Amino acid sequence: RKEVEQDPGPFNVPEGATVAFNCTYSNSASQSFFWYRQDCRKEPKLLMSVYSSGNEDGRFTAQLNRASQYISLLIRDSKLSDSATYLCVVKSNTGKLIFGQGTTLQVKP
Amino acid sequence: GAGVSQSPSNKVTEKGKDVELRCDPISGHTALYWYRQSLGQGLEFLIYFQGNSAPDKSGLPSDRFSAERTGGSVSTLTIQRTQQEDSAVYLCASSPFWGETQYFGPGTRLLVL
Numbered sequence: 754r755k756e757v758e759q760d761p762g763p764f765n766v767p768e769g770a771t772v773a774f775n776c777t778y779s780n781s782a783s784q785s786f787f788w789y790r791q792d793c794r795k796e797p798k799l800l801m802s803v804y805s806s807g808n809e810d811g812r813f814t815a816q817l818n819r820a821s822q823y824i825s826l827l828i829r830d831s832k833l834s835d836s837a838t839y840l841c842v843v844k845s846n847t848g849k850l851i852f853g854q855g856t857t858l859q860v861k862p
Numbered sequence: 863g864a865g866v867s868q869s870p871s872n873k874v875t876e877k878g879k880d881v882e883l884r885c886d887p888i889s890g891h892t893a894l895y896w897y898r899q900s901l902g903q904g905l906e907f908l909i910y911f912q913g914n915s916a917p918d919k920s921g922l923p924s925d926r927f928s929a930e931r932t933g934g935s936v937s938t939l940t941i942q943r944t945q946q947e948d949s950a951v952y953l954c955a956s957s958p959f960w961g962e963t964q965y966f967g968p969g970t971r972l973l974v975l
Contacts, residue, residue, distance in 0.1 A: 757904075761902075787963075795968070796953055796966035796967060796968050796969055797905070797953075797966050798966070799963055799964075799965075840904070840905070844961060848960050848961035849907065849910075849918075849961075850895075850907075850961075850964060851907075852897075852904045852905040852907075853904055854903060854904035855904055
């Protein structure tokens, strides 16, 4: 079983739609959680950290469920520019970052 | 300020040749990481350096892979006797300290023919 698992998609949604991605992790001792965004043929960039209480940044909402060991990312009012691959990242208890395979989002006009 | 830079941006080589990939981290960042990303795959951790500590080499796939970090700054990833399965994007990242947010370079696209 992979340490961090994501549905690779692709998720094809129309502009304005709300879309949610989930990610599960296997190590219950994991400390921190992040979502990174990776555009085609570009490097990953930090999108947002994920806090236990949940956090929001504009149209993006991240949530953590420690009991079920999953993380979610919700994107409201999708834009064409949101099209990218979203990487779920878990920081292990040793401090190492473990990346998921990524979920591809394609927003259509 | 300047971000993480990598060179070359693209490298085509023949099977069996050695290649060197370079990474210049963000100035002042003590931690440096190397990852590999194959087509359609997630990031595979290779090696990391933290200050003057011994590097964590646990992700290196074989003894053909090695890395150095000179003077606590620039790092070089060397792949000896390249194989076709080594073809991938090699990404370097740095962070102020181990375990903090990582900033990635643009990567080196390696193609082994």
